[in-house]
Amino acid sequence: MPDPCPPARQPDDDLSFRIAESFALINDWHAALGGQGRLDRVLALLRRQTGARRVVLLRIQGERVQCLAEAGEARTAPAAALARHLLRTGGTSPGPGRLWQLSDMRGDPGFAASSAATTIAQSAGLHELCLIVLDCTKNGLDMIALDFDRDPDLHPQLPLTLIAQALAEGWARRMPGLAAAMAPGPAPGATPPRQPHPDSADILGSDNPCGLSRAEQRVCRLLLRGDKAAQIATALNLRVATVRSHLRSIYAKSGTDGQVALIALNRGASARS
The missing domain is CATH 3.30.450.40 (GAF domain)
Known part of the structure; x- marks a missing residue:
C-alpha cells in the first residue's frame, strides 16, 4: 500500500x-x-x-x-x-x-x-x-x-x-512603446501618440498621422500591399522577429488590431481623398 x-x-x-x-x-x-x-x-x-x-x-x-x-x-x-x-x-x-x-x-x-x-x-x-x-x-x-x-x-x-x-x-x-501603453496617462511634458481618426487616416500620408518611425513606414508600406511578416523580412533584409516587433508598434499607433483592419483603414482614407 x-x-x-x-x-x-x-x-x-x-x-x-x-x-x-x-x-x-x-x-x-x-x-x-x-x-x-x-x-x-x-x-x-x-x-x-x-x-x-x-x-x-x-x-x-x-x-x-x-x-x-x-x-x-x-x-x-x-x-x-x-x-x-x-x-x-x-x-x-x-x-x-x-x-x-x-x-x-x-x-x-x-x-x-x-x-x-x-x-x-x-x-x-x-x-x-x-x-x-x-x-x-x-x-x-x-x-x-x-x-x-x-x-x-x-x-x-x-x-x-x-x-x-x-x-x-x-x-x-x-x-x-509597451510601458507608455501600460501607463494610465502620458508622462509629464510628453506628446501623446497621435491616434488617427477612423474617417481620416492616411497612414503613410505626408503628415504621418500615426507617428510611425522610418523603419515602421517601410514595413507598413509592404504590409499595406498585403505582404506577410516573412515576405517583409526578406524584402527589407530583417529578422522576422524584428518585423513582428514593428508590426505590433504599427497596429498600436494606428489603433488597429491587425493587417486586415489596417488595410481597410488606409483604403477608406484613400477612397475619400
Missing part, C-alpha cells in the same frame, strides 16, 4: 524546483514584454515564488508615480519614498538589475531621520521592501517593488539579485 505521506522535499530538490520556477518566470516575462502575455500574471508568479504580499511595476518621473502593472493591491507610496531617498543619497544613478532592500537601510541614521522612513513607518504590516531597478535615466526610474509582511521566501543559493538581473535584461528588450 503506498505511503499516503510523501517524503519531505530535500534541499537539493528544493533548489532544482526553484530554479525551474525561475526559468519559467523569466520566459513568461520575456513573452509578456514582447506582447505575448500579461505582465500582471508574471508579477503574480513572482509574488508567489518570493512570498511577497504585493508586487508592483512602477515608473517614477519627478513627483509622478505610475503603476504599470500589479499583483496584489498596489501600494506605491513606500516604494516611491524609498527609491527617491536612495537616488538622492546614492550619488550616482543605479544600473539596471540593482537590488535595493529596506532591511539594508534600517541601521542608517540618515535614513531613520528621513521623510522616507516616516512614510514607510506609516505603512501597516510592512516588514521588508525590495526594489528591483529595471532602468534609470535622467527622465525617470522603472522598477519592480516587492512588499513583504514577513521574511522573503528565497533559497540561499538562488538570491533575488540573480532574478533581478534577468528581469532588467528582459526589460531592456521590451516591445517598443
